[in-house]
Amino acid sequence: MIEPYLRSFEAFSANGGAAAPAWTRSLRLAAITRFETLGFPTTHNEDWHFTSVAPIVESTFSPLTHESGSVTAAQLTPFAFAEADWRTLVFVNGRYNASLSGGGELPDGVRVLPLAQAYDELPILLEAYMGKVASFDAHTFTALNTAFINDGAVVHVQQDIELARPIHLFFVSDAASAKRTAQPRNLIVIDRHAKATIVESYVGIGDSAYLTNAVTEAVVGEGATLTHLKLQQESASAYHVGTLDVRQARGSHLYSFSFATGGALSRTNIYTELRGEGGGATLNGLYLGNGAQLIDHQTRIEHVEPNCYSRELYKGILDGAAHGVFNGKVFVHPAAQKTDGKQTNNTLLLSERAQIDTKPQLEIFADDVKCTHGATVGRLDETALFYMKSRGINARTARELLTYAFAADVLETIDLDEVRHGLEAATLRRYTERT
Amino acid sequence: MLEIRDLHASVAGNEILRGITLSVDAGTVHAVMGPNGSGKSTLAQVLAGHPAYEVTGGTVMYNGEDLLAMAPEVRAQAGIFLAFQYPVEIPGVSNAYFLRAAYNELRRARGEEEIDPLRFADLMDEKMKLVEMDNSMLTRSVNTGFSGGEKKRNEILQMAVLEPKLAILDETDSGLDIDALRIVANGVNTLKKPANATIVVTHYQRLLNYIVPDFVHVLAGGRIVRSGGKDLALELEARGYDWLLEEAVA
Numbered sequence: 001m002i003e004p005y006l007r008s009f010e011a012f013s014a015n016g017g018a019a020a021p022a023w024t025r026s027l028r029l030a031a032i033t034r035f036e037t038l039g040f041p042t043t044h045n046e047d048w049h050f051t052s053v054a055p056i057v058e059s060t061f062s063p064l065t066h067e068s069g070s071v072t073a074a075q076l077t078p079f080a081f082a083e084a085d086w087r088t089l090v091f092v093n094g095r096y097n098a099s100l101s102g103g104g105e106l107p108d109g110v111r112v113l114p115l116a117q118a119y120d121e122l123p124i125l126l127e128a129y130m131g132k133v134a135s136f137d138a139h140t141f142t143a144l145n146t147a148f149i150n151d152g153a154v155v156h157v158q159q160d161i162e163l164a165r166p167i168h169l170f171f172v173s174d175a176a177s178a179k180r181t182a183q184p185r186n187l188i189v190i191d192r193h194a195k196a197t198i199v200e201s202y203v204g205i206g207d208s209a210y211l212t213n214a215v216t217e218a219v220v221g222e223g224a225t226l227t228h229l230k231l232q233q234e235s236a237s238a239y240h241v242g243t244l245d246v247r248q249a250r251g252s253h254l255y256s257f258s259f260a261t262g263g264a265l266s267r268t269n270i271y272t273e274l275r276g277e278g279g280g281a282t283l284n285g286l287y288l289g290n291g292a293q294l295i296d297h298q299t300r301i302e303h304v305e306p307n308c309y310s311r312e313l314y315k316g317i318l319d320g321a322a323h324g325v326f327n328g329k330v331f332v333h334p335a336a337q338k339t340d341g342k343q344t345n346n347t348l349l350l351s352e353r354a355q356i357d358t359k360p361q362l363e364i365f366a367d368d369v370k371c372t373h374g375a376t377v378g379r380l381d382e383t384a385l386f387y388m389k390s391r392g393i394n395a396r397t398a399r400e401l402l403t404y405a406f407a408a409d410v411l412e413t414i415d416l417d418e419v420r421h422g423l424e425a426a427t428l429r430r431y432t433e434r435t
Numbered sequence: 436m437l438e439i440r441d442l443h444a445s446v447a448g449n450e451i452l453r454g455i456t457l458s459v460d461a462g463t464v465h466a467v468m469g470p471n472g473s474g475k476s477t478l479a480q481v482l483a484g485h486p487a488y489e490v491t492g493g494t495v496m497y498n499g500e501d502l503l504a505m506a507p508e509v510r511a512q513a514g515i516f517l518a519f520q521y522p523v524e525i526p527g528v529s530n531a532y533f534l535r536a537a538y539n540e541l542r543r544a545r546g547e548e549e550i551d552p553l554r555f556a557d558l559m560d561e562k563m564k565l566v567e568m569d570n571s572m573l574t575r576s577v578n579t580g581f582s583g584g585e586k587k588r589n590e591i592l593q594m595a596v597l598e599p600k601l602a603i604l605d606e607t608d609s610g611l612d613i614d615a616l617r618i619v620a621n622g623v624n625t626l627k628k629p630a631n632a633t634i635v636v637t638h639y640q641r642l643l644n645y646i647v648p649d650f651v652h653v654l655a656g657g658r659i660v661r662s663g664g665k666d667l668a669l670e671l672e673a674r675g676y677d678w679l680l681e682e683a684v685a
């Protein structure tokens with residue numbers, strides 16, 4: 001049902017969103033028009049073949065355009081990483097919360113601002129990039145997000161600056177978000193030869209059924225490096241659609257990690273376009289599902305220019321009746337000779353009812369390329385289990401250790417110690433303290 | 436210590452062991468030799484309790500208990516250790532974590548408390564020196580990306596830490612350079628005590644120069660076709676197996 005959103009848009013345009021600059025208003029208008037045309041995807045849509053969004057369509061979520069909720073710093077602690085020196089922007093139910101935000105000093109030439117402030121302080125940057133990277137032409141949820149652009153984070157790292165500490169964008173939903181939708185819109189611009197790590201967390205406090213529909217656009221300049229860690233730990237009854245859309249210039253590097261454990265239904269889109277020669281992208285991820293959860297990832301790597309690499313390792317552990325989806329698209333354009341691509345998706349099924357739909361999708365229009373993909377779906381390695389038991393490790397511990405190890409193998413690729421250790425500890429707890 | 440009587444075992448419906456009888460006393464070293472495919476590893480795996488091998492007949496008693504009725508981990512806790520011919524890689528589990536988990540399980544089985552992590556570090560230092568292994572191997576995933584020789588040395592490290600009563604070495608010497616061979620032999624000999632026993636599966640006499648066996652057995656076609664003293668190994672080295680097989684048939 002799209003009508004309630006159209007009505008909300010009318011109200012939002014007249015009221016909460018009216019303060020934005022003129023270009024934002026025309027962008028939003030174009031987006032709501034596109035949303036109206038596209039409607040919500042059905043499973044006939046190839047990109048949503050394995051994921052039915054019927055639960056989202058049937059329960060209308062009204063947009064959260066004003067401040068709400070009451071989250072305390074203590075409630076954020078379980079999802080934090082002892083990051084006193086990380087600059088952190090906290091958003092509660094989609095709106096920037098100044099009192100929970102703060103942390104580390106930023107060097108000159110680095111700006112980390114909530115959108116409202118960025119309209120005033122970085123108007124040229126915003127107008128240049130917002131809505132230019134994340135196309136809503138074919139993406140309903142991006143169109144909907146764009147129509148309601150209202151709040152989010154803007155990060156700008158100027159040329160040659162290598163940020164020593166990460167920036168944390170922290171999106172929290174609490175009970176006040178029930179039956180409502182937050183649509184954060186973020187923009188990350190890393191200028192040439194600069195380097196930054198951004199952690200984007202989506203967490204739920206308590207358990208309410210809300211919809212997060214987030215879009216992050218990122219522009220990575222020539223020779224620059226962006227590390228982007230997305231951690232999705234929404235409430236068990238929540239819905240989450242999150243898109244990271246990146247545009248990379250010549251010789252730039254992207255390392256992206258998507259950790260997804262929350263939500264009744266979640267869809268993470270990680271897209272990047274390699275628009276200059278050299279450089280490349282590493283997209284890794286880990287999804288852990290249980291109960292009736294559906295956890296969907298779609299990645300898309302566009303090799304537009306020659307001599308770029310792409311590496312993908314997505315792993316998942318599914319228990320109960322959890323359903324995982326992985327769709328990895330790699331497009332190699334005719335000019336993109338010497339592309340070197342590798343994609344791997346491995347899923348461990350811990351129960352009979354758990355299932356995974358994995359679909360590699362390589363479309364190669366250049367002739368001198370090296371692209372491989374592989375997917376495995378399996379149970380625990382019996383040989384390894386026996387090996388551990390033959391050393392005296394009891395059967396249950398052996399299973400737990402192997403399950404953890406399966407995940408640790410991809411968590412190891414996260415360079416940022418605090419996040420790697422945090423996720424390793426959480427994963428170890430999850431698989432070794434079950435009764 | 437170990438009494439194997441008329442042991443028959445099959446894998447995937449094929450009978451591999453066809454009546455093995457062997458008795459191993461505490462304080463002794465037994466070498467098991469024999470052509471490829473004769474069932475040496477099968478015997479070793481059956482003793483360790485590998486689920487793919489089905490025991491179809493016979494008995495195995497270990498210190499008066501029915502070994503075949505024990506789960507693999509219980510056998511290990513009772514002091515049996517198999518150094519695998521093909522050690523298994525476990526990506527994501529560090530060697531140190533793995534060793535400590537195994538060590539603590541054995542202690543728990545004996546009713547002892549878990550070892551203090553600092554004391555375990557000291558123990559590891561000592562054992563790493565014994566097998567001349569670099570400390571960096573401890574933080575790496577178990578056997579993952581190890582060279583053939585490193586894997587074998589890692590098996591001996593595990594053995595040195597777990598201090599089994601009955602060690603079964605399945606071709607631990609294959610693929611080792613001469614220094615590694617000495618190190619492995621040294622590891623085995625350090626463990627040698629009147630209360631312990633060792634079964635060494637090997638193709639090569641040269642290992643037996645370092646680990647001197649009390650008995651040598653030749654396995655062929657799933658049976659022990661000849662047993663003797665350490666001189667039998669020398670004879671096999673000189674003459675091969677064919678004469679034995681012919682005698683066995685005759």
Ligand SMILES: Nc1ncnc2c1ncn2[C@@H]1O[C@H](COP(=O)(O)OP(=O)(O)OP(=O)(O)O)[C@@H](O)[C@H]1O
Nearest residue numbers: 446447451470471472473474475476477478487520
């Ligand atoms: N899992 C299995 N599935 C099918 N056949 C097997 C399996 N394991 C062993 N075999 C067969 O059993 C026979 C004995 O194998 P085993 O590994 O015990 O020989 P071996 O004496 O250790 O040989 P080698 O000297 O080459 O190590 C071989 O013919 C082998 O192919």
Ligand SMILES: [Mg+2]
Nearest residue numbers: 475476477520
């Ligand atoms: Mg063998």
